[in-house]
Amino acid sequence: MTAPLLSVRNVSVSFGGVKVLDGVNLDVQPGEIRGLIGPNGAGKTTMLNVISGIHAPNIGDILLDGVSIVGRKPNEIARLGLGRTFQTSQLFRGMTVLENLMTGLHHRTSAGLVAAAFNLRGYREEEEAAEEEARLALEFVGMSAFADRPGSALSFGQQRVIEIARTLIGAPKVVLLDEPAVGLSLNRLAEFDTLLRRIRDEKGVTLILIEHVIRLVMDVCDQVTVLSSGRQIAEGPPDAVRNDSQVIEAYLGKELRARHSAS
Numbered sequence: 001m002t003a004p005l006l007s008v009r010n011v012s013v014s015f016g017g018v019k020v021l022d023g024v025n026l027d028v029q030p031g032e033i034r035g036l037i038g039p040n041g042a043g044k045t046t047m048l049n050v051i052s053g054i055h056a057p058n059i060g061d062i063l064l065d066g067v068s069i070v071g072r073k074p075n076e077i078a079r080l081g082l083g084r085t086f087q088t089s090q091l092f093r094g095m096t097v098l099e100n101l102m103t104g105l106h107h108r109t110s111a112g113l114v115a116a117a118f119n120l121r122g123y124r125e126e127e128e129a130a131e132e133e134a135r136l137a138l139e140f141v142g143m144s145a146f147a148d149r150p151g152s153a154l155s156f157g158q159q160r161v162i163e164i165a166r167t168l169i170g171a172p173k174v175v176l177l178d179e180p181a182v183g184l185s186l187n188r189l190a191e192f193d194t195l196l197r198r199i200r201d202e203k204g205v206t207l208i209l210i211e212h213v214i215r216l217v218m219d220v221c222d223q224v225t226v227l228s229s230g231r232q233i234a235e236g237p238p239d240a241v242r243n244d245s246q247v248i249e250a251y252l253g254k255e256l257r258a259r260h261s262a263s
């Protein structure tokens with residue numbers, strides 16, 4: 001087996017004395033699509049926040065391509081090859097779609113503020129390269145026709161796709177997606193499966209996705225990790241995880257216990 005591209009080692013996180021993640025381990029291989037599932041409040045978003053540098057773990061280590069990223073700032077981790085989307089739309093509604101995509105590159109551009117203010121050559125060249133990269137990302141997700149429309153004109157599903165495209169133009173190694181399929185209709189889901197696979201296969205990006213749409217997780221993920229109350233309770237291929245008794249209990253626990261006590 002090759003070395004994991006992302007390795008979360010014994011990570012714990014507490015907020016106000018309450019443990020939200022408790023000794024979590026996660027090894028994601030290059031080229032994998034990993035699902036992260038679990039009931040509400042299980043700690044899934046906290047896990048993505050810790051990986052992307054928004055929160056620091058109380059203990060534990062996280063390696064991205066062999067480099068420890070604990071204690072680094074989110075933009076530094078982004079430069080090391082980590083992309084991310086959030087549960088809610090992060091598009092600027094007043095900017096065009098193309099401009100929104102170009103904001104994804106600003107952690108990489110090096111021309112300083114002075115160069116930008118005077119529109120110097122180095123700055124112009126970087127802007128042109130950024131625009132070209134943004135157009136290619138738009139083409140990749142099949143939304144070139146939307147380049148000049150304002151972010152506010154997009155449907156919810158289109159916004160999700162643009163946000164994913166924005167993560168890609170930074171040439172990431174790993175992209176974390178927080179509930180990317182929320183609000184998508186059933187017939188859009190099939191297209192979405194295809195998009196995620198193409199990102200993996202054509203861009204070589206490793207994906208980790210939190211998703212409540214279990215059908216998408218089962219269809220597209222190679223491995224699934226299940227969190228419940230901050231602990232990892234199962235891990236494996238989708239079919240094995242779906243039939244795991246602890247997972248069934250975590251999702252349906254209350255309902256099942258209520259039925260038992262009623263009978």
Ligand SMILES: Nc1ncnc2c1ncn2[C@@H]1O[C@H](COP(=O)(O)OP(=O)(O)OP(=O)(O)O)[C@@H](O)[C@H]1O
Pocket residue numbers: 015016020038039040041042043044045046047
């Ligand atoms: N910044 C914070 N401060 C205090 N508590 C927090 C903070 N962020 C998350 N929590 C708590 O941590 C727990 C896990 O939250 P988290 O959002 O990670 O769960 P989740 O599995 O992503 O849930 P959901 O599926 O509902 O999005 C919850 O009890 C939440 O209230």
